[in-house]
Every structure is written in structure tokens, then in C-alpha cells.
Amino acid sequence: MDADDLAPPPAPAAGFTPRPLDPLSVAELERYIGQLEGEIARARAAIGAKQAVRAGAEALFRR
Template sequence: MSAIDPEDLMPRPAKPAPRLLDPMSVEELESYIAEMEVEIARVRAAIEAKRGHRGVAEALFRR
């Protein structure tokens, strides 16, 4: 039996509509990619932090 994560009970925000790429210039598209890469790095860091917290909690309860 696994514990329920309180975040799983919270309503998920609606996904934003994808940006229209056709009207964007090459420079705007490159800037958009850079913005998304920063966001991806932020999400990966949050995942690692959550994994770290989970590992600490699991180690604590194994004692």
C-alpha cells in the first residue's frame, strides 16, 4: 500500500494552449526554445529534490 501524496488530490491546472509558431521569427523561436530549456531545467531540479526528500523519508522509516 502506498501513501497518497497531497499534491495528487489537488486539481491540476489546465494546460496552456501551445504557442502559434508560424508568426514567430527565427530569433523569436530561438528565444522561445531558450525559455523552455530554462523551464525544463527548473522542473528537473524539482524532480531531483522530490526524489531526495523521498529517499530521506524512506531511510528514516526503515530504521
């Protein structure tokens, strides 16, 4: 038996719990994907806003 066999699977990201997909129909899966894509877009927008604030602060302190 390898040590890898004893290691627990990686924990999901904090705040995210994967849904069981087996009971979902195709239409429900497509709706779920749309929701996830919307959440990804929202997270990317937040990243962009934070990067813009940081860039502004760095520019201010470089003067």
C-alpha cells in the first residue's frame, strides 16, 4: 500500500460545495453550468477591480 492511497482527497475550495450531478436532468445541468459561469464572471470582475485598485496604489507610491 502506498502513502498516496492513505492520503485524503483534496478538500474543495472554501465556500464551495460541489453538488451531486447524477440526479440532475440535462436541462438542470445546463442551468447549473450557466449559474457557475455567471459566478466565474463575477469572480473575474472582482479580481479585475482589485488589480486596478492595487495598480493605482502602486502608481501613487512610486511618485
